[in-house]
Every structure is written in C-alpha cells, then in structure tokens.
Amino acid sequence: MAAQVLVVASNLTEDFYKKLFRQQAPQKELLWVSRTSVLLVAIISYIIAFFKPTTIYQLVLYSWSGLGASFGPLILLSLYSKNINRQGAFAGILVGGITAALWPCLGDPWGISSVLAGFIFSVIAIETTSYFTRNTTTSLMEP
Numbered sequence: 001m002a003a004q005v006l007v008v009a010s011n012l013t014e015d016f017y018k019k020l021f022r023q024q025a026p027q028k029e030l031l032w033v034s035r036t037s038v039l040l041v042a043i044i045s046y047i048i049a050f051f052k053p054t055t056i057y058q059l060v061l062y063s064w065s066g067l068g069a070s071f072g073p074l075i076l077l078s079l080y081s082k083n084i085n086r087q088g089a090f091a092g093i094l095v096g097g098i099t100a101a102l103w104p105c106l107g108d109p110w111g112i113s114s115v116l117a118g119f120i121f122s123v124i125a126i127e128t129t130s131y132f133t134r135n136t137t138t139s140l141m142e143p
Contacts, residue, residue, distance in 0.1 A: 005041050008037070009038040069122055072096075087133040088125070091125040096125070100114045103117050
C-alpha cells in the first residue's frame with residue numbers, strides 16, 4: 001500500500017504539478033509537493049477506508065480474482081504440462097479474466113466464486129486452444 005501511495009504522489013508531482021503549474025520548479029519545491037501529496041492521499045484513503053471498509057474489501061477481492069483466474073492456470077499448466085502453446089496461453093488469460101470480471105454480474109451462479117469459475121474456464125480454454133493449434137505453433141517450453 002505504501003508503494004501505491006508513493007506512486008500516486010509521484011504522479012501528482014511530476015505529471016500534474018510540474019507539467020501544469022510550474023514547469024521549471026526546483027527540486028526542493030517538488031519534494032514539498034510530493035510530501036504534501038503523500039499526506040493528502042493518505043488522509044483521503046483513510047476517510048474512504050473508515051466509512052466504506054466493505055467496499056475496499058470487495059474491490060480488492062474482485063481485482064485479485066481477476067489476476068488469479070487469468071494467470072494462475074497458465075502458470076500452473078506451464079510448469080506441469082508441455083502441451084500448451086502461445087495461442088492457448090492467450091486464450092486462457094482472456095477467458096479467465098473475462099470470466100472473473102463478469103461472473104459477479106451473474107450473481108455467482110451455483111454458489112461458485114468468480115476466481116474458481118475463471119480458473120476452470122481458463123484451464124479449459126488453454127487446453128482446447130493448445131490442442132487445436134498444436135501443429136501450427138511452437139510450445140511455450142521452446143525458445
């Protein structure tokens with residue numbers, strides 16, 4: 001979280017303050033703007049977290065579900081299978097991410113979480129796409 005706050009402060013300082021207000025600002029001034037940005041971002045974040053803790057939890061869960069469903073199956077299959085290829089990898093990332101993103105909109109059918117549904121569909125997409133494109137491309141294991 002600290003890294004994210006520093007990135008936001010850096011973006012506010014370099015991209016907004018320096019480019020929009022003072023293009024020739026000295027380093028000392030930019031340092032103070034950056035410190036003030038860190039403080040403001042921390043205060044705003046605290047206020048949001050204090051009044052809406054479940055919203056933050058849901059957003060974090062939603063984003064990690066997308067990452068897990070997109071890249072988890074690909075990483076596991078690339079470690080334990082030699083039959084997957086580049087097209088299968090792309091299909092798995094796409095299907096897993098889209099499934100994890102849209103699954104909560106469906107109301108979690110059958111009581112299955114979005115990360116599990118995305119993981120399953122991603123594995124199926126990787127395996128089937130790799131099977132049907134096996135002769136046309138090289139494996140992920142080959143350079």
